[in-house]
Amino acid sequence: MTGIFLQARIDSSRLPAKALLALGGRTLIEHAMVRLRRVPADVYVLLTDEASLPFLAPYARARGFAVFAGPRDDVLARYVMAARAYGVRTVVRATGDNPLVSAVAASAALALHRREGADYTGFRDLPLGTGVEVVNASALFRAAEETVDPYDREHVTPYVRRGEGGLVVNLVDPPPSWAAPHLRVTVDTLDDFLFVCRIMSEDPDVEIEDLVARWGGKARDAVVEGVR
Template identity: 35%
Template structure:
């Protein structure tokens, strides 16, 4: 069984262009993202587009020895399926690169649980039953389920958002697992989509050593500092909120 994390990245963004290469404390958000993911113990693969504007991301990957696949800018589902095939993955963790504070150890534990279940029809995530802050999202599923979605999902929205065919159980054969915590912390927002999000992340990374904190420590920090939460509290999540 070959497990790996595929993170999707692009330079285009309507609300915050070039966001993954913006910096905090002299380090790019993408560097923080990848560093955190490596704590999972799993290999990480970058899935970007063939658009010229994303050449910088392909160069970034090449300079760091990060395996990279370039595919469609709009059909992200095909990009994921091709990345999984290219690198021979049988278990896929899907994340998005605008989440610089993802908890790699949390992801690693989830994948261990997933593999122990040994069920290729299982879709495991912490986003359908949301108790973690936005920006800590991940999904785990088999190459079999990914290939099925790629073969059967037809709408532009399904293709753009990768997993609706799975988490809406269009086949009727998907089984679900949920990664949750006892107390709901979904009110917090740690994703990078707007200037206020960037402002909060910079404060957390530069003043509170957030890059070294676990998900639980990040949540405790936000609970203790409502003035930090207020920085991006007014941001409305885009309508399709789970898979970015």
């Protein structure tokens, strides 16, 4: 059983309540959910904390996502609890600050994961904010049982990505037309948000290949200055 797990909270020190910022008629978190619903899976779940639940739940349910609230800071435990609650064996991990997450790349990563049988699968060198991680729930269970590092628990997959305990990690190069590690389309600051707004004003449904072709050579700061 495969689950799309999208993590988000309402609090953000650099860009408060960014998940609910309006972006072309939808909130930022809704853009991520709409795109992730295009990835084949058995369940779609927004993972949040109790404080954020009342703010995010209505948007999630309207977009076909169940909602699960878990620990605020121990995000690894939140994933483990959700995987057990929904009986998920394969987790596609996405984050709510990525409105341009690529359904094409996520579907490809999931297919590769199933074919190769690794514990963890991901693409290198995608534009920051377009990728997902695919990880076996059993690997997350092991990480939660064995790691005592707060960093591992806050960031969910570092223990697995290190290949601890013989876990098999499959990080692969993407098709050349998807590769642009210098291109940043995650939203962490106001400038990030303005840049993504500019991109989506031209094509709100832009996918990874066109994104790289159109914006891979642009300097973000110059684009942002043009929309201030």
